[in-house]
Amino acid sequence: MSKSLLSWCNDIPESELGGVLQAAMHGAARGLSGLAEHSIHVTTLRLETVPIAQVATHAGDPETEVVGIYLLMEGDCSGQAILMLSLASALNLADVLLKVPPGTCTHLGEMERSALAEAGNLMVSYFLNAVATFFKKPGQLQPSPPTVMVDMLGAVLDVVTTPVAAVSDDLMIVEAGFTQGTSTNGGSDRAIRVHFWVLPDAAQIRQASSKLTRSEHTH
Amino acid sequence: MRDEIAVASNVQVVPIGEMAASGSPTDVLVAYGLGSCVAVCLYDPVTKVGGMLHALLPTVPNGKPTSNPAKFVDRGVPLLLESLLELGARRTRLIAKMCGGAQMVGFESNGTLNIGQLNVLAMEAALKAVRLKIHAQATGGHSGRTVRFYLADGTVTVRTLQQGERVLS
Numbered sequence: 001m002s003k004s005l006l007s008w009c010n011d012i013p014e015s016e017l018g019g020v021l022q023a024a025m026h027g028a029a030r031g032l033s034g035l036a037e038h039s040i041h042v043t044t045l046r047l048e049t050v051p052i053a054q055v056a057t058h059a060g061d062p063e064t065e066v067v068g069i070y071l072l073m074e075g076d077c078s079g080q081a082i083l084m085l086s087l088a089s090a091l092n093l094a095d096v097l098l099k100v101p102p103g104t105c106t107h108l109g110e111m112e113r114s115a116l117a118e119a120g121n122l123m124v125s126y127f128l129n130a131v132a133t134f135f136k137k138p139g140q141l142q143p144s145p146p147t148v149m150v151d152m153l154g155a156v157l158d159v160v161t162t163p164v165a166a167v168s169d170d171l172m173i174v175e176a177g178f179t180q181g182t183s184t185n186g187g188s189d190r191a192i193r194v195h196f197w198v199l200p201d202a203a204q205i206r207q208a209s210s211k212l213t214r215s216e217h218t219h
Numbered sequence: 220m221r222d223e224i225a226v227a228s229n230v231q232v233v234p235i236g237e238m239a240a241s242g243s244p245t246d247v248l249v250a251y252g253l254g255s256c257v258a259v260c261l262y263d264p265v266t267k268v269g270g271m272l273h274a275l276l277p278t279v280p281n282g283k284p285t286s287n288p289a290k291f292v293d294r295g296v297p298l299l300l301e302s303l304l305e306l307g308a309r310r311t312r313l314i315a316k317m318c319g320g321a322q323m324v325g326f327e328s329n330g331t332l333n334i335g336q337l338n339v340l341a342m343e344a345a346l347k348a349v350r351l352k353i354h355a356q357a358t359g360g361h362s363g364r365t366v367r368f369y370l371a372d373g374t375v376t377v378r379t380l381q382q383g384e385r386v387l388s
Contacts, residue, residue, distance in 0.1 A: 052275075052290070053235055056234070056251065062252040063252055063378075147324045151363040151380060152254075152363035154253065154365075155252045155253060155363025156252075156254065156323065158252075158255045158275065159324050161235060161275060162275050166280050
């Protein structure tokens, strides 16, 4: 667990942050499961500090075509959130969300993009609700309207990297993986795999960094 | 594309917020998946010295010192030029080609609305400040780009998912 990220939400005791984020990500999975009417599980949850130069390769092949669903988080725990899916996973998820037979969605038109945007909105809302519940400030953390991008992974990640780069050489990421269903279909061509990143905003990173610096000098 | 060079080439990836300079004609400098980022390729056709900057922000905030100048167009361009001159390039022979600066999202509240455009404007200003003329560019739009820079002859190619790869001229 990254020490820097533990300073992200300054009001959360270090011992409780992992549990809060775990509850928040499981909440996001429940939100997506409810919308899709399919069981979707959290498969991985990590807190990472990634150098900006390595962000694209950390996420995969920077030239690969991906679908990114991007939202800003506003309120006491502001920052950015992005869901990333392969094009195949996005089409499979669109099938599920639109309740059409597998393989029906073959491209991302307006209807498919709208469904994916709604999924992003719901997942981030559930994530924020869990965090807000911890802060005892229900309803005060809100996501912005989502934007759906379909492009090279590197280009999609420019969007989350740029606001942070002005004040930091590293990205602090809460990173979770989600998979639909059981192991029997996990490797099939109908699988849905979602990578979900939450990034605290630049001001909080600066605050966390200065706290860390002070802490390092103290010890 | 350009398989005859690729066979004998040495690919150097130029990650986001970094730069690379080389005097080896077999080198190919590559920046993958530029979105709002901007890349500039500078090339001396006589010495075959070339370099690429892959910057993601136009200027250093408040002009403060920075641990990584290559993140910023205004600091990165003079740094790249200095590296090329040290490798034997001559400023008066340098050919500049610029790519990137797309607008990937339209949110107004986080300041990313025009970051691609701001990067392009900053690059034009930074190159003008060191008296370099832009010979070709593929900038703006809403698509990611991969840029390959072949030091054998200074060719720059640009690839997008929609249009494939083309030579920038």
